[in-house]
Amino acid sequence: MSTPADDPLARERSHLAASRAALRAMREDVESLDISDVTANWVNAQILERQIGERIKALADLSDTPLFFGRLDYLHAPGAERAEGAEGENFYIGRRHVHDADGDPMVIDWRAPVSQPFYRASKKDPMDIGLRRRFGYVGGELTAYEDEHLSDPAEAARTSRLLQQEIERPRVGPMRDIVATIQPEQDEIVRSGLGGTVCVQGGPGTGKTAVGLHRVAYLLYAHRDRLARTGTLVIGPNRSFLHYIEQVLPALGELTVRQATVDDLVAHVEVRGADDAAAALVKGDARMAEVLRRALYAHVTPPTEPVVVVRGSRRWRVPAYEVEEIVRELLDRGIRYGAAREALPQRIAHAVLVQMERSGEAPDDRVQDAVARNGAVKAAVKAIWPVVDPAKLVLRLLTDADFLAGHAEGVLSEDEQKTILWAKAVRSVKSARWSAADAVLIDEARDLVDRTPSLGHVVLDEAQDLSPMQYRAVGRRCTTGSATVLGDLAQGTTPWATRGWREALAHLGKDDAVIEELTAGFRVPTDVITYASRLLPHIAPGLAPVASVRENPGSFEVRRVSGDADVVAACAEALTHEGSIGLIAADARIPALAEALGSAGIGHLAPGEETSHETRLTLVPASLAKGLEYDYVVLDEPRAIVDAEPDERTGLRRLYVALTRAVSGLTVTHGAPLPEQLNGA
Template sequence: MSVSPELQRERDHLARARAELARMREQTLSLDAHGGDRVSSEFLAATLHRRAASLADDPTSTLFFGRIDRDASADPTTDGNGMERWYIGRRHVADEQGDPVVIDWRAEVSTAFYRASRTAPMGVTLRRRFGIDRGRLTAYEDEHLTDRAEHEVRSQILASEIERPREGPMRDIVATIQPEQDEIVRADVGTTVCVQGAPGTGKTAVGLHRAAWLLYAFRERLARTGVLVIGPNRAFLDHIGAVLPALGEVEVRHATIEDLVASVPVRGADPVDTAVLKGDPRMAELLRRAVWSHVGSPQDALVVPRGARKWRVPAYEVEEILGELRTRGVRYEAARQMLPQRLAHAVLLRMEAAGDSPDDRVQDAVARSTAVKLYAAQVWPALDPKAVLFELLADAAVLSRHAEDLLDRDELELLVWPNPPRAKGSARWSVHDCVLLDELADHLSRTGSLGHVVLDEAQDLSPMQLRAVGRRCSTGSATVLGDIAQGTTPWATDSWESSLTHLGKPGGHVEVLDRGFRVPASVIDYAAQLLPSMAPGLGAPKSVRENPGRLDITRVAAGELLDRLAETVAAMSAEAGSVGVIVPDADLDEASKALSRNGIEHGVLGFDHGDVDHQVDLVPATVAKGLEFDRVVVLEPTAIAAAEPDPRTGLRRLYVILTRAVSALTVLHAQDLPDELAA
């Protein structure tokens, strides 16, 4: 098949870029790591290894996916004139003279590729997108942004890339980032951004690409302080885990909220009402009171023997020292460490008044003396978070004393263990207790802060969980991602302003993404019928895809449901692309057996694991949030909704599940559908 001269020229440039990348990698591998000492040499060797790994070529992809031609003379920030040509890709590639062959998508000049338009061309005269198939350039498509007479045409290459079937983990979207997404991605490192994103708007991808951009633009700062991505479960983290490494960022940690606060083995579970209460923001004040109540009121004077004399600090003066430490705004443990020096200083003042001339060494010796250490430990004891929480939950009198004017009698009964264990070592801590223990630990000693945290599915976090996340970015910033309509926990938020306040970022900026690029119109319109009942006032998302996708709703006799499921999945898996089979949690085992009986190889996803390397994945309904598949089969929607504790949460869970499909959704049911979907 003949190739046009222009496409051949672009292929030649790709070949040149690959050769230059190989040269850059070989040059890096040839370098010897010789530092000033062994530690420096090992650090340099590790840096060179990471650099070489980032320069590895992927033959299944291309080094660039777009090109812009710019009129340099129209850019007031440059002294250039004439035309510039920039190829935009996932990494920077330069020739032997250091001139760019491919520009990193995160570079400032690449911004115009994503944002330029005919009304605001940003100096761009032509934007070219490339069709790609297994690492080869197959086509190109041009937009002439200075030709005002040319009518707006949807990019078919862009649409094909968005709809391209996939298997395995989520992939990056650097070739398809939209202008409104790019503005969020490139928000300053000091800005906390909250993205309210309807299904299919790419909010998760935006958050991950923002992390990649921040690490590029503020490399030195964030390399020191770190970046963390927090997701709802392990299956979700495995699903997104390949995105940042594909963009050259391999040192970003991923965690669930449970990972974040894990300090004890979880062996217990809380009733829903108790779990909701343990996530209430009033618990923070209750725990603060419990910690600081351990600071005693001195009854006796401090007496410090030194040589032939005894120095006495009266109890009222010690009380003043304790009061001053309480109001310094430091953590309990930091103040406890200060106390011996404060007491020693009071002793030194008495020594000076008696005519002595003690120095700092004397004060340190007094602070380390047995008398001062024992006295300080008596009035300001060391604390352990587990012991503090155990005392609260095991002793109704202690809890009632600290919860005065915070909780009512019914709430106190919810918190107190009905059959408390004899010792904290035998306590059956719950996941919600871990959040409280994390709060207590922060009251004792300040939690270290990262440079940036990406928090996905944030609408499902309780105020106390949000506080735990906020502690990890108290001196940094955050990207908060979620959709209020997809809140499926009993404590799900109804207000991003409230969530940002609990996170410690009340000044965070809320951005709304409502253009659906991933979910087709037929699917999103079907699921949106649930919105008036579950999230009144929240606008319905708008699909901007030309391809409306496919929607099939089929009623099946109860005894034939699993056979029809296997038949439907077998037909779907005959085509390229991923297949997600979402079933009620209670039906997971039976559905898996039905697929296996019919010879359908599949993975099974769970809260604590992901198995995303199969074409077909079986997904329990409670794990589906945040995942995407080319084609989705949903089994028994009414049973999925009924499994939730209240009707509204059930409809929200159903809304999440019905919006996981990129191309086609099939609904199989034996029970009547919910009224909202009956039409």
Template sequence: MTSTGISVTALDLDLDQDLATEREHLAISRAALGRMRERAEALFATGDQVAGDAYAAETLGRTLARRVAELADDPNTPLFFGRLDFGASADNPHSGAAADGRPGGGDDAYADHAGRRYHVGRRHVTDERGEPLVLDWRAPVSRSFYRASARDPQGVAVRRRFGFSNGALTSFEDEHLDRGEELGTASRILTAEIERPRVGPMRDIVATIQPEQDELVRADLADSICVQGAPGTGKTAVGLHRAAYLLYLHRERLRRSGVLIVGPNRAFLSYIAAVLPALGEVEVAQATVEDLAAGVPVRAVEDPVVATVKHDVRMAEVLRRAVAAHIGEPTEPIVVSDGSFRWRIGLEVLHRVVDETRREGLPYGTGRDRVRARVVGLLQRQAEARRAESPGDAWLRRMGRSKPVTAFLDAVWPALTPDGLVHRLLTERDRLAAAADGLLTAEEQALVSGTAGPTGTKLGRTPKATKWTAADAVLIDEAAGLMERPAGFGHVVIDEAQDLSPMQCRAVARRSEHGSITLLGDLAQGTAPWAAADWRESLRHLGKPGAVVVPLTVGFRVPAA
């Protein structure tokens, strides 16, 4: 046998041994994950015995149930997909500052990992001593799996990618970054994974995240971003993986405030539903805009001409005016008797209470409660001065429900419901004309109220008797937001956002007022009459005008032509 033949045979033996070692590590890691789940299940089964009270038991139970779900293992999904071998020394001839200013491979930032080996996978797996067998792809050191290159090795000597078939490890390939070797698009495993035919629900892309995608996935929680991308550029995957990354980095904060995925329809949400659970994230809310604006049942279909007017952002100001128009001025003093004394609040003081509350810009319902509380507070101070003691809670509640106080409230700050407000606006021509003055033309007002042109809403004598359309539901949600602020999410991902109307954007914005967003879409794919023409406009309606717009230009699942 020639020397060349001997060399190839020896190399084959080394590769076979290496593959066997990696398969053994996979088996050990799967067994360890099974033990982690068994421990979590045992804790879940006995959690109520160690909790101090019913509330603690319920909280602990939810936490342990979530932990059990997070540790689920799909044998057909690779537990790890890559490996990082850091050089024995921080010195690296190819090191240097990265393009974005991060340190290169020769920097002390990677010295702690010198000589270490890490398998990178979908979740963190440890052995019985707590030593990591698989590192979560979101861990800081895992960043080098996606970002390291021959030009900027980041301390990595060898990056290994694994090939799998139905969960079985079949192959691997190495890139010796310390020698300046990088496969890039020549990687068989990377190319095969990217081009694997799509069958069934959407899969995660943790094994194939590209550097430009990784930059977006690991963006800070405080940053709102808009990702513009044509089909096949991976924008949906970027949004979902960013949600998973933020949940990993800000676990407790986002567990309290929540993460919301907004999709164009239920079929789309069903298609992407398996991605986050595959990454160990099982508590993410999913909804369509119709789900968010579900204050009334939708029982009619609107003509696009009418719906376009209702979806216009001018309707937000029309509704704000309509709500504000219900606030009146006091016309007479309040006189209240508690059975022992008669208490009086003068007209001037009542004017001041209403004016101060109006200037505070509170939601309408909160403002009504504030006016009541201030009136009762004025009565309380009079009682304290007369009796030299503070009246009890029962007295305060009785005063707040007394007929004079209730009549005053109904006159200057009447109770409203969102559907009731919109119903009155659409059925009372004078009320609509006053709220829409200078905003909607007479023709547009006629379209909205259904008195001319194509129709959609079947207005009944009452809100419940009305057959509302999807556009009406968005108006009613806007009205609800003017009355009471809805609970917000810590982060919201909005996919296929090019077809969101300004009013739909505002519905989402109310759920993310104090959080950040990831906006995903393609302006070229807009189909609705109100489809976005400029992401800046959509971002303004979403309350995030400062968000950066980032294009993804590489199509991974479409032909080059």
């Protein structure tokens, strides 16, 4: 019988048990902190208590999640001179740092510099690594290990079996992290610096969403103090998508990253209406920013009367031409409308103070403030530079044809102006039936009045579907920070979908962003991506298809059916496999399929509810499928998915998205003829 001394697996299990005990001790140390004697005020005490609570959560030991997934054996001590005979060190790589009672590391955070060779080292460049060991788990139990001797020229390079198994492991529930399987090209993006914006073009299954989330985690590790002050934000296309990804960052110990949709960011009014495609296209055009700017600054009226300030027995007169010079200077500076309005009374007051000093008086700042608050100055500012409500400004543009024409001349054509004008008069902002595109216009107007606060870093996922005005709304949230932009041009399914990343990044205000492309598909089987790629020449000519690197070919079938009962039968077959199942269909087909599943006694979830391990089938409207993944997908009626969109190209893009949601197997069911674009060789 082997003992831990001569059994490597037993030794590794022993280290795992010791590491878990050390993590438990770290958590208990934090839980035992007594802050009752903290002398700071109650506000600071509450902040400290919240920080301690977050730290306790971050130190949680998830029993079904491996505490470490790899080990690096360095030939020499990292950072030390490589003297002959010098011994290296062994480091266990995991999701978070764990140390023992003496402070010695037992598990190294995957984001630490010493962990980088786990992802980057190769036979060609071993990075001073003698041995890279990967661990296999079943639940939280360590069951296997696999060694790669990078410095041994006699050992041939090979694909890691455990790595491949982890990539292809069945998935149930929300998205999980990929810290154990990050590839070198992904790691380069993850570890790119905070100062620059990165745009990642990646086809289905290339891991672009995971890369974006792990980059946030890395940046929080490398620049925690700065980002703690400035904040981080992940923006997704819809609430279902955000529910799907919401557990990734907490599993990595990051609990403070806010998640939102673009609609959440611009929710200044209640959205109760909807635009047709033509109106939404014009409202989403970047030219609307100029129309709004003109309409706003048209409220500034040059003075025609002098400003007369009475103080005691003296009257101080600022001529109209001098006030006009002050107004012109503020306009030329290009500062926000609201900031300029706040500066105007102080500028007028300063002109009065200059006159006082010339007459021999010695006024100070208190006198200037008093003059700025003088009734005559306030009245002049109100007349020259009135307060403007952003929502009312947008409402007037959308309801007053003459007002719109006056400020859209040379920017929007007459037909475009007619397209966005509301047919019915609206009495107030509250009674208006605002659309999502209207809310973005209001957000733009608000920023023209007062600057939108900037965050330290923003991740924008599924970016290809944003309009130029939506890009501007996101860009306002990171004017002094950086961004990670994620998307796939082939998956754009809105009428205003991005045509090219350079154009999109210009709207975002990040012209100098670096564009990276991921083309290796880790999540989609070869037969599935090959079938879906038949659509690429029709939806994204010139875009390179994803090359699947999976060893498991998966399963793929196109099946003719005669009714909903056959679709349900395909779902029942898929449920015999391990993992999650997605039934994806045109939105209009969802009620009928839900009824058919219910009649067959098969329970199902809606997108974003994938947290139950008992119910593995999700019924997914095609409009919500983007960004989601399932082990097995049954795709219902491709023709219906295409026909549901306003034009064929958009419909084919929607179909491309739906076809590429499968991780292990895809069954396409159809009663109607398939789109001819799928009949290629």
